Amino acid sequence: MVTMKEIAKQAGVSVSTVSLVLNNRDEGRVRDTVANQVRAIASQLGYKSNPLASSLRTGRTHILGFISEDVATTPYAGGMILGAQRAAQQLGYMLIVVSTEGPKNEAEEIEALKRYGTDGFLYAKMSNRMATMPEALKDTPLVLVDATDEAGMTPSVEPDEFRIGYDATQRLINAGCQRIAYVGAEDPIIAEQGRMAGYRAALAEADMAFDGHLVAHVGNNEPALAAVNALFDTAQPDGFFCFNDARAWYVYECAARRGLTIGHDISVIGVDNHRVFADTLVPQLTTVELPHFEMGYWAASKLVSIIEESSLADMEWPDTTAPLPPIKSPIPAAIHCTLIEKGSVRH
Known part of the structure; x- marks a missing residue:
């Protein structure tokens, strides 16, 4: 050696x-x-x-803990964890990922990581929601991923939900759509509120009046399909902005039943760039890609900057689909997501 x-x-x-x-x-x-x-x-x-010798000298193990509830079991986990892992590796840290079942075993998993001398933690949620910090994570370096601290004190990163709704609706307006529907989510989470606000702002900017009859907040399965069917019959939209790609599928189904052609008779935009939906629907779905890799990468970088009290000014940032915000961004740091053009919006 x-x-x-x-x-x-x-x-x-x-x-x-x-x-x-x-x-x-x-x-x-x-x-x-x-x-x-x-x-x-x-x-x-x-x-x-020698990491062990280094930890004895500095009091740091160069280990980051990634705590998630449900994240590791979703299709998006890979991107978020890969981003965090890539940044950690670049900065000389190792990432340990733990998936919890909620509060009942969360504290145990956190304490187990603490026994390894973990220098700091990433705390991840799905679908961008308010989060209450676990007691076990207080007084330790911490960054939230795809979530916002209810107290507004903990650094966090999330998609720019307002811009998602604004950009998607503006694209439909530019495509000539006159009656743009919003197929939203039932739960009033941050993502739903922000995307709805962006939708309304884009309409107002184009001098198009907001019409509540063009809005449907739906869940899943048959009730959601029935609600979108009713939207077609009562409001007759020519454009649809959907909260996510899964809800866009209901629009495709209802259009097919009526003999309407997506991308010609009506235009549709989803959110997620979900491989199952966005790439397999015909025509392929124009969608706003959520920045899972970017959120993981930024969060791990921010965490290291807190641990080391460094601005990371010399760090080389990767080329990403969505631009990364500055390390010193206000809480929460918001990532402007990228709209991926495919075939579901008429040109």
């Missing part, structure tokens, strides 16, 4: 200088030319850091 002493000897510097450089504490202490030389020699010799 290559040691710092060997690197120091070859570089002609002290072991303490090598330690500063390889532990990324050289800024302002070691000349750039010397630091670059030390890193080059360490790489050439195949130096590997």
Whole structure:
């Protein structure tokens, strides 16, 4: 195993200088030319850091905990966890993911991670909702993912829900739609409220009056299909903005029953870019992609910035579908989602 002493000897510097450089504490202490030389020699010799020794010196384990309820069992978990893992790896941390069953075992899982000396936690929800912080996570570095702290104190990241509704509705307006329906969710979560507000704002900006008859808040299965059927019969929309891709399926089904062609007779936009719906519906569904990778990546980066009291100014940000907000964004940090053009909106 290559040691710092060997690197120091070859570089002609002290072991303490090598330690500063390889532990990324050289800024302002070691000349750039010397630091670059030390890193080059360490790489050439195949130096590997010792995490245990490092944790004993610094009091940090470089472990981040990812606590989720339901997230790990959804199709979107992969993107969110991958984003967090990618950022953690880039910053020299390891991510441990734990899926809970709610409050009944949440505290146990958190305490188990704490026994490993976890430096900080990501706390994730689905469908962007208000969250109350578990007692076990108080007084520890913490960032929420796809959720907002009810107390408004904990850093968090979420999709820009207002812009989702605004951008989708504006796209339908630009396509020439005159009667744009909103097929929303039953639960008054943050995502529903924001998307509805964006829908109304885009209509108002285009001098199109809001019509409550063009709005249906639906759940799932037969009642949802019946509600969308009624929307077709009573309001006769020519454009649909749907809370998610799953609800867009009901619009496709109702259009088919009436012999209407999606993308020609009516236009439809969903949210999620869900592989099952967005890619298999015919024509393929134009949709707003939720930034799961981006939220995971930003949240892990923010968490490390809190742990290390650093702005991460030198960090290289990845190319992402949606632009990442600044690390010092106000609470909550909002990501402007990208509308993915496919075939369900007429041109």
